[in-house]
Amino acid sequence: MTKVEESRGDAVAKPVLTLPSPHNEDWHWSRLNALEALSGEEHGQFPLPNQSSFWSGLTGPKLLFVDGVYQAEASHAGPVKVEAVTEKSQNPLGKMTNGQIGWTLNLEETCAEPIEILYLGSGGAYHMPSSIRLAKNVSATLVETYAGQGWSNRFSYFDLGENARLQRLARLSCEGGFTSLIEEGSLGEKACLITDWIGNKGADSRIDQRFDLNASGAELMSGGAFLAREKQRHDIMIITRHIAEGCQSRQKLRALADDQSTVSLAVRTEVASSAQKSDGEQSLKGLLLSRDATVNMKPELEIYADDVKCAHGAAVGELDPQALFYLESRGIDPEEAKDLLIQSFVMEAFISKPDSLLYSTWLHDTEHWAGEK
Amino acid sequence: MSKLLEIRNLRAEVDNKQILKGLNLEIGAGEIHAIMGPNGAGKSTLSYVLSGKPGYTVTDGSALFMGKNLFDMEPHERAAAGLFLGFQYPVEIAGVSNLHFLRAAANAQRKTRGEDEISAGEFIKIASKEAKALGINPEMLKRPVNVGFSGGEKKRNEMMQMAVLQPKLAILDETDSGLDIDALRIVSESINRVMRQPDRSVLLITHYQRLLDHVKPDFVHVLAKGQIVRSGGPELALELEREGYGELVA
Numbered sequence A: 001m002t003k004v005e006e007s008r009g010d011a012v013a014k015p016v017l018t019l020p021s022p023h024n025e026d027w028h029w030s031r032l033n034a035l036e037a038l039s040g041e042e043h044g045q046f047p048l049p050n051q052s053s054f055w056s057g058l059t060g061p062k063l064l065f066v067d068g069v070y071q072a073e074a075s076h077a078g079p080v081k082v083e084a085v086t087e088k089s090q091n092p093l094g095k096m097t098n099g100q101i102g103w104t105l106n107l108e109e110t111c112a113e114p115i116e117i118l119y120l121g122s123g124g125a126y127h128m129p130s131s132i133r134l135a136k137n138v139s140a141t142l143v144e145t146y147a148g149q150g151w152s153n154r155f156s157y158f159d160l161g162e163n164a165r166l167q168r169l170a171r172l173s174c175e176g177g178f179t180s181l182i183e184e185g186s187l188g189e190k191a192c193l194i195t196d197w198i199g200n201k202g203a204d205s206r207i208d209q210r211f212d213l214n215a216s217g218a219e220l221m222s223g224g225a226f227l228a229r230e231k232q233r234h235d236i237m238i239i240t241r242h243i244a245e246g247c248q249s250r251q252k253l254r255a256l257a258d259d260q261s262t263v264s265l266a267v268r269t270e271v272a273s274s275a276q277k278s279d280g281e282q283s284l285k286g287l288l289l290s291r292d293a294t295v296n297m298k299p300e301l302e303i304y305a306d307d308v309k310c311a312h313g314a315a316v317g318e319l320d321p322q323a324l325f326y327l328e329s330r331g332i333d334p335e336e337a338k339d340l341l342i343q344s345f346v347m348e349a350f351i352s353k354p355d356s357l358l359y360s361t362w363l364h365d366t367e368h369w370a371g372e373k
Numbered sequence B: 001m002s003k004l005l006e007i008r009n010l011r012a013e014v015d016n017k018q019i020l021k022g023l024n025l026e027i028g029a030g031e032i033h034a035i036m037g038p039n040g041a042g043k044s045t046l047s048y049v050l051s052g053k054p055g056y057t058v059t060d061g062s063a064l065f066m067g068k069n070l071f072d073m074e075p076h077e078r079a080a081a082g083l084f085l086g087f088q089y090p091v092e093i094a095g096v097s098n099l100h101f102l103r104a105a106a107n108a109q110r111k112t113r114g115e116d117e118i119s120a121g122e123f124i125k126i127a128s129k130e131a132k133a134l135g136i137n138p139e140m141l142k143r144p145v146n147v148g149f150s151g152g153e154k155k156r157n158e159m160m161q162m163a164v165l166q167p168k169l170a171i172l173d174e175t176d177s178g179l180d181i182d183a184l185r186i187v188s189e190s191i192n193r194v195m196r197q198p199d200r201s202v203l204l205i206t207h208y209q210r211l212l213d214h215v216k217p218d219f220v221h222v223l224a225k226g227q228i229v230r231s232g233g234p235e236l237a238l239e240l241e242r243e244g245y246g247e248l249v250a
């Protein structure tokens, strides 16, 4: 277990919460009042999970944060710097990270090895910003893992130069508490940001990704699988505005809800009149594993340009009994058959290239969820 | 000869509709039986009842498989005991690769029987060999189960599963329909190779004599209105081909 450093500055004193309430949020979002309780709690209420199972075993840069505090002795940061982040968020949750210490990555050259960042929580809250800047033609791979307990409130800013490419995996693997990810930034010409989120454990979550595609040919690919059980909630919102010509955006989200859990997916794509030759695809699917579970979906397309290719699909269903029987008739027991179908369902949401570390990690996480039931 | 399957007075319904109405059938080890019969007679229903498909309710009668009550077993346990159903309409399963599925099936059966699992490497060898024998492109092993497969490819895929799983009793529901002439020959060869053995049996459900030219049945039965209404040797199929079901279904 990693020792929690006690050297926290005044900057992390408890912030005053001004969170949105259902009055000023317009959809099926979970109430954020629980966060007030979480933010008032002390760190150290829960033992930290064993970190070793969360690292890939590769030799790239690795950073460990415990309750938002950098653990230098357990990290080798490579090109990543732990410092204040200048970019600010206007998002109500994102704002809480403004001015806090976080990390920055400023790459002038391609980083061949994946950069891994592990955030462990022992209870209580932390608010941490980060900023990634990739210069022209630079590519990088990033794996961020949230584990343990408490409220992890993270603001990520992305600035990708022309033709830069970032592939990232965000693993929401906290056993309890809340994980909020606020993601914003700017993509240069033909820059590509690929994100795969996976929520496979017990924490509630909120993801808020907003990008304006201001440079032609930029690509924003966002995939996610959110697996919820008991009274868990995942709220995902992606707003993409196509402003320049020839940009691509894709959102592939899969929601899997068991027990009395709720997953809400809201995806909004706007195509401005200037954004000819835009290519947008929204694919939302939900799978209900119990009668009391809920999947909310809100796919929205607002198109003001005439020469565009936009598709959207949304569907909620149950496990296919024909497929279950087919598997069982070959000797696979009902639980394993169910797990196989669940995996095949969430697999579609994985966007990064299937031969990467991201894929095997992602696969491991989906198996893990299925296997636990 | 000892009986592999003994069905006595089987009555079964689906959606409260009686489909099987007192069906009797015995299949001995090493025998190949063919069931023919008009559309809607209950042939597929029989195959589903024997393999345990949910929604099919046995209301009377019994089925013993190698001396054990089939209806006391879950579908996966029946498979592990050696029952295989070749589906009339194989199911597509997006996102699960053929190879992964097959290995999961083979290992699940082994586990249920208390045997050791097959390693991934060893399994690929077995599956590739069987794929080759059936003229299945090895690339198809990587594709999701039956997704985008042609009708004939799906049937070949069923036969590949049978070859890998090595069942004691294969119920093949219209495995011949949708096969081109060459595929029919290839599939028949694999049925003969895998299943023509002293301790194995086949129940072929078919509408056509041409399959029976390749896989020669020892017995032929006519299923009509939920019962076996006539049984005979291979000559019965030829007679039906010439004369139709006529009186048998009246």
Ligand SMILES: Nc1ncnc2c1ncn2[C@@H]1O[C@H](COP(=O)(O)OP(=O)(O)OP(=O)(O)O)[C@@H](O)[C@H]1O
Pocket (backbone or CB within 6 Å): B014, B015, B017, B019, B037, B038, B039, B040, B041, B042, B043, B044, B045, B046, B088
């Ligand atoms: N879910 C169901 N509800 C009501 N009737 C059903 C249901 N499923 C099957 N049946 C009926 O049961 C009867 C037998 O069907 P089955 O599929 O067993 O016929 P079959 O002998 O295999 O026919 P075919 O040669 O066309 O394949 C048919 O009349 C069919 O309509």
Ligand SMILES: [Mg+2]
Pocket (backbone or CB within 6 Å): B043, B044, B045, B088, B173
């Ligand atoms: Mg049929």
